[in-house]
Amino acid sequence: MPRSIAILNQKGGVGKTTTAVSLAACLALAGRKCLLVDLDPQGNATTALGARKGGSAGSYEVLVHSRPVRELVQSTATPNLELLAADASLQELERRATLEPADRDTYCANLQDGNASIEFVLFDCPPSLGWLSIIALHAADAFVVPIQCDSFSLDALESIMLSINTLREASGGDRNRPSLRGILCTMFDESFNLSSRVYQDVRKQYAERMFRVVIPRDPVVPEAALRGIPLPSYDPTSRATVAYVRLAREVLLHEGTA
Amino acid sequence: MPRSIAILNQKGGVGKTTTAVSLAACLALAGRKCLLVDLDPQGNATTALGARKGGSAGSYEVLVHSRPVRELVQSTATPNLELLAADASLQELERRATLEPADRDTYCANLQDGNASIEFVLFDCPPSLGWLSIIALHAADAFVVPIQCDSFSLDALESIMLSINTLREASGGDRNRPSLRGILCTMFDESFNLSSRVYQDVRKQYAERMFRVVIPRDPVVPEAALRGIPLPSYDPTSRATVAYVRLAREVLLHEGTA
Ligand SMILES: Nc1ncnc2c1ncn2[C@@H]1O[C@H](COP(=O)(O)OP(=O)(O)OP(=O)(O)O)[C@@H](O)[C@H]1O
Ligand SMILES: Nc1ncnc2c1ncn2[C@@H]1O[C@H](COP(=O)(O)OP(=O)(O)OP(=O)(O)O)[C@@H](O)[C@H]1O
Ligand SMILES: [Mg+2]
Numbered sequence: 001m002p003r004s005i006a007i008l009n010q011k012g013g014v015g016k017t018t019t020a021v022s023l024a025a026c027l028a029l030a031g032r033k034c035l036l037v038d039l040d041p042q043g044n045a046t047t048a049l050g051a052r053k054g055g056s057a058g059s060y061e062v063l064v065h066s067r068p069v070r071e072l073v074q075s076t077a078t079p080n081l082e083l084l085a086a087d088a089s090l091q092e093l094e095r096r097a098t099l100e101p102a103d104r105d106t107y108c109a110n111l112q113d114g115n116a117s118i119e120f121v122l123f124d125c126p127p128s129l130g131w132l133s134i135i136a137l138h139a140a141d142a143f144v145v146p147i148q149c150d151s152f153s154l155d156a157l158e159s160i161m162l163s164i165n166t167l168r169e170a171s172g173g174d175r176n177r178p179s180l181r182g183i184l185c186t187m188f189d190e191s192f193n194l195s196s197r198v199y200q201d202v203r204k205q206y207a208e209r210m211f212r213v214v215i216p217r218d219p220v221v222p223e224a225a226l227r228g229i230p231l232p233s234y235d236p237t238s239r240a241t242v243a244y245v246r247l248a249r250e251v252l253l254h255e256g257t258a
Numbered sequence: 259m260p261r262s263i264a265i266l267n268q269k270g271g272v273g274k275t276t277t278a279v280s281l282a283a284c285l286a287l288a289g290r291k292c293l294l295v296d297l298d299p300q301g302n303a304t305t306a307l308g309a310r311k312g313g314s315a316g317s318y319e320v321l322v323h324s325r326p327v328r329e330l331v332q333s334t335a336t337p338n339l340e341l342l343a344a345d346a347s348l349q350e351l352e353r354r355a356t357l358e359p360a361d362r363d364t365y366c367a368n369l370q371d372g373n374a375s376i377e378f379v380l381f382d383c384p385p386s387l388g389w390l391s392i393i394a395l396h397a398a399d400a401f402v403v404p405i406q407c408d409s410f411s412l413d414a415l416e417s418i419m420l421s422i423n424t425l426r427e428a429s430g431g432d433r434n435r436p437s438l439r440g441i442l443c444t445m446f447d448e449s450f451n452l453s454s455r456v457y458q459d460v461r462k463q464y465a466e467r468m469f470r471v472v473i474p475r476d477p478v479v480p481e482a483a484l485r486g487i488p489l490p491s492y493d494p495t496s497r498a499t500v501a502y503v504r505l506a507r508e509v510l511l512h513e514g515t516a
């Protein structure tokens with residue numbers, strides 16, 4: 001019975017894709033079977049894993065055309081890590097005026113089907129709180145919010161919390177699902193005074209909901225993505241890798257007690 | 259007759275808002291009347307100018323409910339710089355299944371109405387190639403693409419160029435409109451080897467379409483946004499300010515010859 005986690009933040013460029021790919025890879029390298037579902041029409045997670053995006057074999061086909069996950073999933077160069085690639089058709093979903101609850105539930109069920117042997121499913125979401133992110137939140141047990149510790153972080157967090165409350169009430173299901181697994185400070189630049197100030201401001205409101213680990217800004221991160229190799233495989237000892245390994249440990253510890 | 263420029267890139271966090279606000283402020287400080295139109299439901303440009311977003315007085319009201327620009331525009335602390343604020347209702351536009359050409363043309367006309375005394379209109383677009391960006395591209399004479407010189411930049415540029423061709427053919431209007439004013443490398447980090455490599459790769463394909471200036475990564479940038487003060491007012495001599503002043507000069511030079 002997989003634990004599924006949505007990586008979510010409508011603010012752009014805060015490290016959603018980096019977190020989805022790196023966390024999935026760290027969990028896989030720790031021996032856990034992982035599936036990364038790319039729900040962003042731009043397919044950055046797909047590219048970052050060295051896979052081809054586009055074409056007709058992706059998350060859209062599973063969601064909307066009910067093609068079995070097992071048929072469309074790809075293995076990756078990392079053992080235990082599979083990918084359900086994105087393609088540009090996902091944009092059609094984002095662009096609907098409404099998403100009927102019945103359709104939404106069908107799409108979620110399609111996403112979750114055939115994952116019995118998977119231990120973790122991670123959803124990489126686009127920079128919006130549109131239908132794709134909402135589907136991810138309905139399908140997921142939990143969500144993680146990467147933030148950049150800049151001037152827009154607190155604002156974005158507030159919008160997310162409001163949206164989650166609305167979603168939980170509307171879904172009529174378990175009021176605690178999806179649960180906030182944690183807020184993750186990413187690409188943290190110690191040389192920017194502002195980063196620490198925003199970090200403290202976020203702590204004031206969200207202290208116990210923040211992961212202990214902070215991911216440092218690290219030149220190796222975009223290099224790995226350019227090579228299409230997940231960070232922990234590309235450079236097992238980089239500062240960012242060590243931090244993502246710690247994040248995986250925090251996630252696993254939580255599952256151990258859950 | 260204003261020159262209108264859309265600041266566009268579906269990739270998140272590449273400096274669209276920073277460029278829209280900083281360029282508008284630099285042009286305003288150079289004596290040109292500028293209007294910044296915030297088309298992002300997240301309203302970051304509005305916040306970065308120290309204004310309140312949300313409420314019922316914003317770009318959505320102008321676009322969709324035909325309220326006059328002059329009624330809803332706000333002055334800012336910078337002389338010559340006005341703001342048409344964003345509000346969350348903009349999300350409704352993004353979420354339509356289709357955008358009828360007739361509606362699109364009405365919205366564009368609404369945006370352009372009442373700007374006779376304005377010399378530059380800048381549109382801050384959200385991280386998507388959805389209806390909001392498309393409206394901006396139809397309303398604008400030109401567009402600027404900020405990029406982050408990372409692993410996803412070339413991919414995003416390719417998608418933008420394809421979309422622009424589709425848009426120009428479909429609009430049936432001037433085939434050269436909107437014209438690409440330039441690709442702008444932002445938040446450039448010289449300490450990341452990858453940045454220069456990607457810069458060179460972008461040059462190979464887009465050399466003459468790149469602005470000469472490169473905006474350096476600079477701790478002052480997010481500080482100014484946090485204080486709600488545009489960069490050139492917040493710190494007139496910072497490296498990023500000097501670069502955005504150069505960008506304004508390149509833009510003005512182009513208008514001089516246009
Ligand atoms: N710890 C880090 N150190 C250095 N660079 C980083 C780090 N984390 C992410 N980056 C880089 O920052 C850029 C944006 O990150 P990423 O694409 O993961 O964000 P995102 O939230 O998924 O963006 P989008 O909103 O467009 O989906 C990428 O080039 C990525 O390689
Ligand atoms: N030259 C720079 N130096 C340092 N930080 C910068 C620079 N330019 C932008 N930033 C910071 O990077 C973050 C992202 O920039 P910005 O919000 O302008 O990008 P965006 O493309 O508008 O994002 P979105 O896709 O979410 O709209 C902000 O915190 C901003 O202050
Ligand atoms: Mg992403």
Ligand SMILES: [Mg+2]
Nearest residue numbers: 274275298302
């Ligand atoms: Mg922005």
